[in-house]
Amino acid sequence: MRTYFTIENLSEYAAVNRRGDCGVQSLLFITLCRIAGIPAKWQSGNAMKPPSHFGSHDWALVFLPVCGWVPVDCSFGGGAFAHGDEERRRFYFGNLDPWRMVANASLEGAFVPPVCGLRRDPYDNQSGEIQIEGEEVAHQNLQSVQTLGSVTKRMRTDQEVAVNKYLMEYAEAEI
Numbered sequence: 001m002r003t004y005f006t007i008e009n010l011s012e013y014a015a016v017n018r019r020g021d022c023g024v025q026s027l028l029f030i031t032l033c034r035i036a037g038i039p040a041k042w043q044s045g046n047a048m049k050p051p052s053h054f055g056s057h058d059w060a061l062v063f064l065p066v067c068g069w070v071p072v073d074c075s076f077g078g079g080a081f082a083h084g085d086e087e088r089r090r091f092y093f094g095n096l097d098p099w100r101m102v103a104n105a106s107l108e109g110a111f112v113p114p115v116c117g118l119r120r121d122p123y124d125n126q127s128g129e130i131q132i133e134g135e136e137v138a139h140q141n142l143q144s145v146q147t148l149g150s151v152t153k154r155m156r157t158d159q160e161v162a163v164n165k166y167l168m169e170y171a172e173a174e175i
Contacts, residue, residue: 022075023058029074030060039063043071045103059096071096 001021007013014020014028026042033040040062047057059073077092 021058022073025074025078026058026060026072029072033060033062041069041105043102043105046101047097048099048101050099057100067094070094 001019001024004010004023007024010020010024011028011031014024020028023044030040030042040060042058043061044056044058046054048054057075059071059075061069061071064070071094073092073096076097077089080086080088080092
């Protein structure tokens with residue numbers, strides 16, 4: 001999946017290409033709901049699956065008058081559909097697993113102080129971005145940090161280190 005800031009219209013990208021990561025799928029779903037007159041909004045954070053998976057993840061919320069705001073995880077549900085797991089597909093249309101941490105409930109929030117330059121992820125900033133002495137730094141997949149126009153450095157965020165340590169301890173306790 002290309003970096004979000006290189007795509008002009010994420011929901012159109014998903015519809016035309018029939019693919020996208022969890023964020024792009026969620027934005028397409030939200031767009032289609034809103035076109036149909038169904039209130040829908042974004043939510044993102046972290047998804048975990050002990051003992052080894054931890055990462056950023058996006059999903060949608062739709063408003064159903066009898067239930068209120070209901071989660072829809074198009075990515076996890078779509079993966080279940082692709083594997084022929086109808087029960088799991090249905091689960092993710094109205095439920096989330098207990099291994100979620102909500103971090104963002106809105107899109108395109110401004111930074112304070114303002115960023116000097118382009119943001120790698122102008123939508124939800126779930127993976128983090130930092131700036132050092134006016135240089136942009138963007139958190140990349142595989143726990144690397146790349147200074148734009150400079151050398152790539154490997155590092156992990158404090159949050160990733162803490163969660164990975166917890167997951168390793170959890171896995172050892174299960175053995």
